Amino acid sequence: xxxxxxxxxxxxxxxxxxxxxxxxxxxxxxxxxxxxxxxxxxxxxxxxxxxxxxxxxxxxxxxxxxxxxxxxxxxxxxxxxxxxxxx
Amino acid sequence: xxxxxxxxxxxxxxxxxxxxxxxxxxxxxxxxxxxxxxxxxxxxxxxxxxxxxxxxxxxxxxxxxxxxxxxxxxxxxxxxxxxxxxx
Numbered sequence: 001x002x003x004x005x006x007x008x009x010x011x012x013x014x015x016x017x018x019x020x021x022x023x024x025x026x027x028x029x030x031x032x033x034x035x036x037x038x039x040x041x042x043x044x045x046x047x048x049x050x051x052x053x054x055x056x057x058x059x060x061x062x063x064x065x066x067x068x069x070x071x072x073x074x075x076x077x078x079x080x081x082x083x084x085x086x087x
Numbered sequence: 088x089x090x091x092x093x094x095x096x097x098x099x100x101x102x103x104x105x106x107x108x109x110x111x112x113x114x115x116x117x118x119x120x121x122x123x124x125x126x127x128x129x130x131x132x133x134x135x136x137x138x139x140x141x142x143x144x145x146x147x148x149x150x151x152x153x154x155x156x157x158x159x160x161x162x163x164x165x166x167x168x169x170x171x172x173x174x
Contacts, residue, residue: 004150006093008117008165029146030095031118046163053164059116060163063091063150070157071150076133078095078146 002068003042005033007060009053017052021045036068089155090129092120094147096140103139108132123155 005025009017018027024045025033037045042062049060065071092112096104105114111132112120124132129149136147152158 004091006116006119008119029093029148032093032095032148046161050163055164057165059165061116061119062161062163064159064161065152065157071152074133074149074151076137076147076149077140077142078144 001037001039001042002065002071003033003035003037004063004071005045005060007031007049007058009058009060013052013054013058017049020048020052088124088126088129089152089158090120090122090124091150091158092132092147094118094136094145096145096147100139100141100145104136107135107139 003025005021007017007021008031014031021027021033024037024041025035028034042064046060046062053060090112092108094104094108095118101118108114108120111124111128112122115121129151133147133149140147
């Protein structure tokens with residue numbers, strides 16, 4: 001399945017969350033990830049994310065699609081390849 | 088068409104961008120929007136966004152789908168309704 005993941009996480013937890021999500025998906029913007037993932041791996045991702053998050057303040061949204069072909073992506077501005085320079 | 092919009096924008100421009108995107112889509116997370124939009128309105132949104140953005144530093148990603156039914160949304164943590172309390 002194809003997944004888009006976006007989070008809004010407290011500054012203290014964001015580094016850990018970034019590292020966790022990158023284990024499963026491709027990092028495409030500051031707090032946005034995408035990629036192909038199995039149902040089992042996605043469950044693992046969410047369980048791990050919940051351990052990092054403070055669910056009262058932090059938010060994580062997943063958009064799931066059976067196939068990436070249903071989605072068309074358009075990027076405006078800075079290209080993803082620049083992102084890694086900030087870390 | 089159904090659209091998910093995510094941006095990563097310099098602090099100085101973020102207020103203006105938020106206001107701009109909310110004219111067209113539903114705000115569901117700090118820098119994430121979604122909603123039904125026509126091709127014409129989406130072009131208008133992107134043209135307006137480009138005027139606000141510094142394209143060297145800022146990034147905007149659009150995921151477009153012909154129909155929302157191809158996407159399944161899952162929210163973990165803070166519910167969207169809390170977001171407006173922060174402004």
